[in-house]
Structure formats: C-alpha cells, structure tokens
Amino acid sequence: ARVASMHVGATGKATCTVEKGKNTAAELGSGDMDVFGTPAMVALMEAAACDALRSGLAAGETSVGTHVDVKHLAATPLGMQVTATASVSSVEKRTVTLEVEARDSGGAAIGSGTHTRQVVTRDKFFAKVQGRLA
Numbered sequence: 001a002r003v004a005s006m007h008v009g010a011t012g013k014a015t016c017t018v019e020k021g022k023n024t025a026a027e028l029g030s031g032d033m034d035v036f037g038t039p040a041m042v043a044l045m046e047a048a049a050c051d052a053l054r055s056g057l058a059a060g061e062t063s064v065g066t067h068v069d070v071k072h073l074a075a076t077p078l079g080m081q082v083t084a085t086a087s088v089s090s091v092e093k094r095t096v097t098l099e100v101e102a103r104d105s106g107g108a109a110i111g112s113g114t115h116t117r118q119v120v121t122r123d124k125f126f127a128k129v130q131g132r133l134a
Contacts, residue, residue: 005056012051036076045100048086063117070113081105094119
C-alpha cells in the first residue's frame with residue numbers, strides 16, 4: 001500500500017506571529033485591516049497538514065493540497081501568536097483528509113474546517129506540471 005504509514009489520528013502543527021507587512025489582511029490583499037489575513041490562516045493550516053503527513057511519506061513522495069473548506073471565526077491582532085493543528089480524519093488510497101483548526105495565543109479558536117491533500121510522486125508531479133508550459 002502506497003500510503004500504509006498514513007494513519008487516522010496523525011497530527012501536525014504550525015505556528016506564526018501576526019506581523020505587519022507579512023501576514024495581515026492588508027498585506028495579502030484580502031482586506032485592508034492589520035489583522036491576521038484569511039490567506040495566511042489557510043497557509044498555516046496547510047503547513048500543519050504537511051507536518052501531520054511528513055512522517056508517513058515514502059522517499060520521493062510529497063503531498064499537494066486539493067481542497068480547503070474552512071471558516072475564519074475571529075480576527076487576530078498584530079503581535080499575537082497563531083497555532084494551527086491538523087489531524088488526519090481519513091485515508092483513501094492517496095487521498096488524505098484532515099480536520100484543521102487555528103487558535104490564537106489566548107486559546108481562542110480563530111478558524112476551523114477540513115483540508116484534503118493528495119500524495120504524489122514528486123518527480124512525476126513536477127514533470128506533469130512543467131509539461132503544461134509546452
């Protein structure tokens with residue numbers, strides 16, 4: 001089985017600090033406020049998902065995001081830390097679905113949802129993508 005070492009319950013996390021000029025809604029073009037931007041939250045959730053899958057990948061494999069369904073529940077101000085967590089909820093062949101959540105350093109849930117990733121062979125995937133340029 002190609003993803004035999006992927007298992008339901010595997011977890012990962014990723015953390016960042018909300019910084020002006022880096023990951024705010026104003027900086028990312030998803031609004032005009034200096035608060036944690038939704039695109040940054042989604043990227044942090046994806047990073048947590050990658051962390052959850054890393055140990056289950058075979059040599060030469062990686063994963064790519066294919067679906068994101070999240071709610072941004074609360075604004076997070078500059079200087080606050082945000083931690084995203086991901087937990088594998090299902091594995092079907094090369095498709096892995098994860099429950100994702102983001103919390104601020106005060107413990108409040110600021111985002112939650114699901115994220116799906118596809119396990120791919122890195123070289124084959126990249127060659128296919130580059131082939132689109134031809």
